[in-house]
Each structure stands twice: as C-alpha cells, then as structure tokens.
Amino acid sequence: MKGIVSKVALGVAGTGMAVAVAVVAIGPRVSEWYDGRHQQQSSYETGSQAKAGGRSMPSWLPDDASSVKYLMSTKGDDRLLRATLSEGRLPAGCTTGLPGKGPHPVPVSLKAGWFPESIATKATGSCGHYNVTLTGNQLYAWQDGATLQAALRAEHVAKR
Structure with missing residues (x-):
C-alpha cells in the first residue's frame, strides 16, 4: 500500500x-x-476609405493618403497611425514644433511591427491630439490616452 x-x-x-x-x-x-x-488593427488603401471605415479615425487624415495602417486600444485612447502622404508635408491644420504641454517625448504605449519604437523621440508636430513626425512622405502619428485625457480636462477647465 x-x-x-x-x-x-x-x-x-x-x-x-x-x-x-x-x-x-x-x-x-x-x-x-x-x-x-483589447486592440483593433486596420489597414486601408486610402485616407478616405480609412475615415469611412473607422469612426475613431482622425478627420485631419488627408483623403488621398495611401497605405494607411491604424492600431487603437479598445480600453482607452491610445492610437497609432501610419500613412503615406502624396505631397510629403503635414496635413492642413497640423502644426510643427513640440506638441502641447504634456511630457516630451509623448509616450507610445502601443506596439506594431509597422510603427518604429523610437519614433516618439522624433516628434516634429501635432495634428489634433496626435503627435506626428514626417519622414519623407511617411507620416507617423500617435496619441497617448493619458496625455489626451489631461489635455481634454485642461480644455474643459479653460472654457469655464
């Protein structure tokens, strides 16, 4: 036994x-x-298809942008975007220089094989609440959810 x-x-x-x-x-x-x-990834041939297909796609993305790749967190406001721009310059309404009052470089919390990890240190401007850098005609844009929420709170307080 x-x-x-x-x-x-x-x-x-x-x-x-x-x-x-x-x-x-x-x-x-x-x-x-x-x-x-908790992530959704999409690819589109053009900016107009991207905006028609994704309700969270930024409106500043040019309709004639091509090879659009997009990754978003479904738990927050973190976003990654890559697009080829036909004119090789920032879209209308975007500004050059370090964006906002948040941390610099603004962190990139999402990861995608098509989005360079070191790009946050190369921010050259902003489009809406996205940080952007343009390399040739390749646009890289990212939005950090925590930074976005802080900016929205500050905008709300300023309107009072």
Whole structure:
C-alpha cells in the first residue's frame, strides 16, 4: 500500500511541477494575448476609405493618403497611425514644433511591427491630439490616452 501512495504522491507532484513550468513558459504569451484582445488593427488603401471605415479615425487624415495602417486600444485612447502622404508635408491644420504641454517625448504605449519604437523621440508636430513626425512622405502619428485625457480636462477647465 505504501508503494501505491508514494507513486500517487509522485504523480501528483510531477503534474504540479509540469503545470508550474507551463505557467512560467506561457505566462508572457498569455499577457500578450490579453493585451492584444483589447486592440483593433486596420489597414486601408486610402485616407478616405480609412475615415469611412473607422469612426475613431482622425478627420485631419488627408483623403488621398495611401497605405494607411491604424492600431487603437479598445480600453482607452491610445492610437497609432501610419500613412503615406502624396505631397510629403503635414496635413492642413497640423502644426510643427513640440506638441502641447504634456511630457516630451509623448509616450507610445502601443506596439506594431509597422510603427518604429523610437519614433516618439522624433516628434516634429501635432495634428489634433496626435503627435506626428514626417519622414519623407511617411507620416507617423500617435496619441497617448493619458496625455489626451489631461489635455481634454485642461480644455474643459479653460472654457469655464
């Protein structure tokens, strides 16, 4: 009887160890999976298609922009946008210089293979509440949700 109890105990311990190893090995992937569930990514041929297809697409995006890629958080206001601009200059209504009163560089919390991680240090202007940089005719734009909410609160207070 002692032998059977020892084998069962060993089996249970081995199973527990296997589960622990699986959790450690899979844990980071589960976190990435969970974060990815709260993101929506889209691609459009033109700016006009992007604006027709996505209600959160910024209105300042030119209709003739091409190769539009967009990633948004569904848990907040974080956004990434990449588009090719036909004229190679910032869209109408955008301004050059460091944007807003928030932190500089404004953080980029989302990640996408098509959006360079170091781009936040190269902000050259703003379009609405987006920070932007233009490299040739390639526009990179990002919006940080926390910075946006702080700016909206400040605008609300200023209107009082």
